[in-house]
Amino acid sequence: MIKGLWNIGIKTDELDAEVDFLRRVGAEVVLRERFDAGEGTSLEYAILRLGGVRMLLFPKTIFEDRIEGGVRPGLTHAVYEVDDLETEYQRIKALGARVLVEPRAISAGFGRRKLAFFRSPGGLAFEIMQILEDRLS
Numbered sequence: 001m002i003k004g005l006w007n008i009g010i011k012t013d014e015l016d017a018e019v020d021f022l023r024r025v026g027a028e029v030v031l032r033e034r035f036d037a038g039e040g041t042s043l044e045y046a047i048l049r050l051g052g053v054r055m056l057l058f059p060k061t062i063f064e065d066r067i068e069g070g071v072r073p074g075l076t077h078a079v080y081e082v083d084d085l086e087t088e089y090q091r092i093k094a095l096g097a098r099v100l101v102e103p104r105a106i107s108a109g110f111g112r113r114k115l116a117f118f119r120s121p122g123g124l125a126f127e128i129m130q131i132l133e134d135r136l137s
Helices: 015-025 083-092
Strands: 003-010 028-038 041-050 053-058 075-083 098-108 109-117 123-133
Touching: 003 098, 003 123, 015 028, 015 041, 015 053, 028 098, 075 083, 083 098, 083 109, 083 123
Parallel strands: 003 053, 075 123
Antiparallel strands: 003 075, 028 041, 041 053, 098 109, 109 123
């Protein structure tokens, strides 16, 4: 079952400048680091909170090479928290979503997660995520 929106993903070519701008707008920087995203990929990112909404900013998405034409800067995807990743993964896949990233476990400054990425038939990129350990609470 999908519990709710956990964050929105934002791609930016200038991470430092975007973080600085959003801080001046009123966002709080929650976390900033680089982590191993698997498949030999290391990603730099920042998590900010603005108006009660978490934003995950990064210069490259984990699913970028799976989208024809790449991913342009701006809003890239929504992240939904689930209780049971495997059950939701199978359910959403059966409904016709295209799998962008198979289920995997990751660990970073925010804690440990299981996640998977999809693209809806209409083009919405989204992630489902099960929190195994939360270091941001």
